[in-house]
Amino acid sequence: MSERATSIPPEEQHDDQDAESHADGDDTTAGAPSADAPVTGDGTQPEPVTTGAESVVRALENAGVEHAFGVQGGAIMPVYDALYDSEITHVTMAHEQGASHAADAYGIVSGEPGVCLATSGPGATNLVTGIADADMDSDPMLALTGQVPTDFVGNDAFQETDTTGVMTPVTKDNTFAADPDRVGTDVSEAFALAREGRPGPTLVDLPKDVTNAETDREPDEPATPDTYEVTEEADPTIVASAAERIGNATRPIMLLGGGVIKGEASEACRKFAIKHEIPVVTTMPGIGSFPEDHELSMEMAGMHGTGYANMAITHCDTMIAVGTRFDDRLTGGIETFAPDAEIIHIDIDPAEISKNIHADYPLVGDADTVVSQLARAVETSPQATKWRAQCQQWKSDYSMAYDVPEDEPIQPEFVVEALDEATSDRAVVTTGVGQHQMWACQYWTYTEPRTWVSSHGLGTMGYGLPAAIGARLAADDDQEVVCIDGDGSFLMTLQGLSVAVRENLDITVAVLNNEYIGMVRQWQDAFFEGRHSASDYGWMPEFDKLAEAFGANGFRIDEYDEVADTIEAALAEDGPSVIDVHIDPQANVYPMVPSGGDNGQFALAEDQL
């Protein structure tokens, strides 16, 4: 104790001794650690920090971080050295891009920022895709990057990149940590910023001299900076007028976006929709916010949304939009988007209000809080019996039922449904980007929030496997993790299999293999006279054998009668499994609204494009 006390500035000694006395004997108060003296899981007080790097790791521990994903390298070595003694579980990834996607998926499933680490230069630039992905989807994430020593910054030193410069357009905020006494607090603040308000990725760039430097400064508790303001409650006057509008609506819908899930507002939205019998449409990130097996569910709208969701959006007179930014893949052409609807827009980010679609009732605030405000304010349910009947009619008119011709190769929809059938309601689905992703949206019935993990805004092929790794560590043990991937997407990041095998992660990858960049091939057939420029691979490695080479379990499906048994066998394995499913290479995704088109004019087949 005496040795430690000498390293603590006099003004902090009092608090330290105070906490020490709690830990020593006074059991009744030991559960309340003070900010200056964090207490570890077993109740003992951790060693005081001695370096910037230790302060960084302490900040992560204080924030409750349990897992981190990353790749070692020169400039980040001091941080990894401090991590060596920490109880944080570090998953060494095969590539930094994988680390960023794993952290992103971890954030989606757990609701807490996922943490990724990389060294300077190429380590940092390899994170860019995953960070940009998290930024587009407002996923909470904290990235820590090593940097060359401060004196070398600006000299084009070995592995130097202007990381904060590169990351500015794709992060919620980022910081160059210049001060060893402040570096831990920089990390605490970045963690808080990633989580609070509209979530997003934050980054702290850590020069090696700063992390190596001596300091005894413990990081402050995670808190956002003073300049960051979040509005929780919406303006009651606008709430009242919106409530009145809802009462007078005859064709109401709720449009639930990713913000519903991030804002933990799924329950409030479910209650609201069910109480007032309002049909519910979701965006792609909003999948899971409302149970798709419920009568009121119209499922996903937009470019490849269901026909009935797009009819409901096009013809509604009142739209209660929660936590959505009206992305172009949802709206199609702005002129024809919900053209008869008065729009009640709930969002925590004021900048999303009237950015793409004008909000008649702008409600800035936390989704859960504002939906609850609205629930209290609505006095009468909309008189919408006829509208609900119309919605049900559309559900039958534009049914998603597909054909399974026996003499054609396997239809992908059948495989998605078989996987859904074979897993529990809480199974987590991750995907890459392309046709397989759309089939995974359309033919899996999602009923729980945080079970759909995908790259929505950025559309990152290769997201699925590393995301499954992150999701696996964030999910409960009884939740299966299934990656529905495409052959093109899987090929982009399959080095992650080495991680899944090494860590013995129980994930099942189903590669819907058509030996095409299928979505591009579909567009070429529709809009480029079938000229398959650079979309026809013509050859793919045997993914089942490749999996085995990595030490994973490999399976292959060519025929319908193999589907159910093979899926069962793959799911039964404890470690990672890969099923190479050879699907109909000509299968297309429908319905489809062409880019900038009218949602109500979706095509059901190629001859309607």
Added chain:
Amino acid sequence: MSGENEQDEPNGSGYRRGLDGPAPEERPTPDGRRNEQGIRIDPEVEAKQAPRRTVISTLVEHEPGVLSDVSGLFSRRQFNIESLTVGPTTDDDRARITLVVEEPDPGIDQIKKQLRKLIPVISVRELESDAMRRELALVKIDADRPAEVAAVTDMYDGKTVDSCPETATIEITGSRQKIDAAIETFEQFGIREIDRTGTTALARGTQSTAAPASTTESTAEAASHPQNQYAPADDD
């Protein structure tokens, strides 16, 4: 959704890939439309909003990277910026960035909201049309006709800051319009180089230029579509 019982579609080559349902032309279509700004078009009020020029004053943390945060925001969101000036304030930890932008109302609204989202930005305020606005320009001209140069310089309350047998450099201060006019007049002598500072601005009287606009205020703005039309008044 399960298709197991729907194997009645025969054949290989004639297999039509797609879903069943009424074709696009058989579907009802709504009457309404929106304009490209996402506003429902009311035939009576239909009008695309014209761009207007306005001054936005922001108080920011005086730290590295803040200027690139702000300028990067303008370039990546394609906001039209006319000038940007930055300088210290009475508080060493804060700097003021004054922006002149030209956008339709929804664009100006977006600029303010996006600026407020930047963490180092402390406050954002659109200045009223009566705000004081000044710009400084240095104009280096050929000095072949010194007497005439001096006369024009006087006309614009300018100051000669440098001269040699070949050139004279004149300092002009005032509104953007005054400087434009002065430069136009100096053109007759032959202008060699120009440097302009861009607009600096402060609110009039006792109002504080830095007064942060609250989030609720910005919501109210979005709801009510203020038509605080900027009148390009000459300050001189």
